[in-house]
Amino acid sequence: MAKKGAGPKSQLVDLLLHTAAALGVESDRELAALAGVSIDNIDNWKSGATQELKVQTLAAIKDGLAQRILELREQARALGESHDGGLLALEIEEGSSPVALQRQFHDRVTWDYLGHRFLYFDSQGALAWENLMRAGCDQGCWLKGVDACAQQLIDDGVIDKRRGLDLISLGPGEAAKEALIAARIAALGLPWFAVALVDVSIPLLVSGTKACRKRAVQVLPFCADFEEGPLSFARRLPTAHHNGVRIVAMLGNVFGNVRDEEVLIRERLSSLIRPGDLLWLEVALRLERVEDDPLFRMTLPARGELTAPEANRRLLLEGPYRRWDAAHGRRPSDLHTRVWVRENDETSRVPGSLNFCHDLVFEEQRRACTMLYSRRYDVSGLSRWLEGLGYAVQATVPVPDSQKRERVVHLVARKR
Template sequence: MAKKAPAHRSQLVDLVLHTAALLGVDSDRELAALAGVSVDNLDNWKSGATQELKVQTLAAIKDGLARRVQALKEAAREVDAAHDAGLLALEIEEGSGPAALQRQFHDRVTYDYLGHRFLYFDSQGALAWENLMRAGYDQGCWLAGVEVCAKKLVDDGVIDKRRGLDLVSLGPGEAAKEALIAARVAALGLPWLAVALVDVSIPLLVSGAKACRKKASQVLPFCADFEEGPLAFLSRLPTAHHDGARLIVMLGNVFGNVRDEETLVTERLAAMVRPNDLLWLEVALRLERVEDDPLFRMTLPAQGELTAPEANRRLLLEGPYRRWEAAQGRRPSAMHTRVWVRENDETCRVPGSLNFCHDLVFEEQRRACTMLYSRRYDVAALGRWLEGFGYVVEAVVPVPDSQKRTRVAHLVARRR
């Protein structure tokens, strides 16, 4: 007697299983409860042994799925109502909130490196950062450059319009650039677009979320440290649970601010950027003459009054230590800011790059502490360097400043 071929799963059963999974019914126990059947029945559904559903079973499934959909609608209405009322939901990753950053600063204040995340995690630092962006920083030129690059990615088909997209920004600041990208990408009519903002500054996250709110189907502000934190926010991204693409962006030379570029690429970005996902870096360029870089003036002995950007930069750098001293009840230290150029050392992993290293010099203690790296890159060399870590360059867009000097470039690469 010929062996009976296994039955194919019926289209109705397949539709029920697929829809239930999309609505978050992940386990057999949950599905059995929703349908009012035993877990053993599900084996017959999945194997194809059950081709039709009983009338009462189908009715129970329809009722259960309807309740799920209604709950999602109510949740969406609550979010919309909260937005309309001026409320903002924000998730804080363990070890990344203001109190945790204050403890870390206290523990590391005698180290020789503190880093950029301590500059603006509190409200005063965020204000200094926003003032720096507003005061003669050519921000209008850099915003225009972001729009040009976003248009190129859309027009050239670099972003797959058939799939949903997580736009994940690391260190977005006030997120004006992310809002421009979201608006351009949303015009593609993607199945969904989620904008995730990852920063340790709650004041800047609030500003950024407001800027992006009307540009995407979902805005997810995460108070998280992408350099040293556990990256728990990744589990909250839609692409962690559904098919979709990721576009990880580091704008405003954030890539050039991190402590170690190679560690960032091999350990942190490796967990975020999956094969076929995109990485977008906006970096400051190394000029032919380093003396022509606006930051070079800060490496020289003070001559006359500081420009507004220079004064704001010094306030930004000194602010965290001054506020820590005040909180400790200490008298203000004799200190000054030192900016100096480094290259061909461990702070410049990318060939051809240089680093404007920003230090606080404590005169009485006879020591210095680095608060900020601000690197400059040869964008072609940066592209080749990234290729060594499994990336393929998709686009390079140079951006001129208000004096028509090409000082910034956007590099977009796809991970193989």
């Protein structure tokens, strides 16, 4: 509120002028634009005629300052990238470092469930994943599908062009898909756009960060465990401090790999996904005949040569245990991989889903231990299930493989 006469500047106005100048907002015109006021107001601020700010002016100033800080950060990042001499910074969450994961593996190795997060966190596992991708898994089709889905979300207005956006990808691996999405969204010129990559695999995180940075977007790489970790990376997201939207993505059937989908949604993602935010799942579809699924061959007794993807998959699954054995100076365990179909049990609770369960079988110890769940879903069953958990489905985009069979679907849902 402007007072008639001039007097000493209020402390609040003084602080504002000082902070704005420190952030490089020098001229009255720039300051007026930042605060969303006319230039006359600036005269009043400087002369001391304004002692108190209107509520809406204060809100506009807070937004303006936050926006300015983001811009400076973005400039610093771009500058840093051109001068970083090949250095890449990433943040490692307490309890998710390679050493912490190795310790957890050691503690749990006699349990009956280890899970997929132990598969890729060391460099050998990451390499096995990259080989699997190269060995013909229709990756080109899946990349096309992601791109098509991103474009559809833009065309249908599911992505609001007026609001800043954080794309948070859980388990991005080498983030080839996130890089495509980033390119599409970056072209929209949103108020801000950041890509957070959350993965326990540092080797894959490094490749993923580089892939996304090529798209000239702000990338925040976090080595963090989204299933069991504290999710403290959420405090670093721009949306933790500014009004904007989050898209939490789980691509490449990572959702179908977690131990318990309901626990994930109810207990883990509930703090990350706020009302109005989006959940973007890319999942494998359940085919009409389970025998037509490429994984089905692995459920049968081995006959002749394994295909390259099958051989890579076995190496990937057995690798963590074999390396742990070797690191402890043991004689290699007599183990093999068993893949079997589970349905209507506690591991496939989403209606219509089934689970290709990948176990390590230790003959001598007469026990088995699960390394990976790989579920297949029925779109309508999954949609209904998500609706029941407070989501409204916004888009479903099926993706055909190289033989024109729909094997994958993107399902994007908004939290109500």
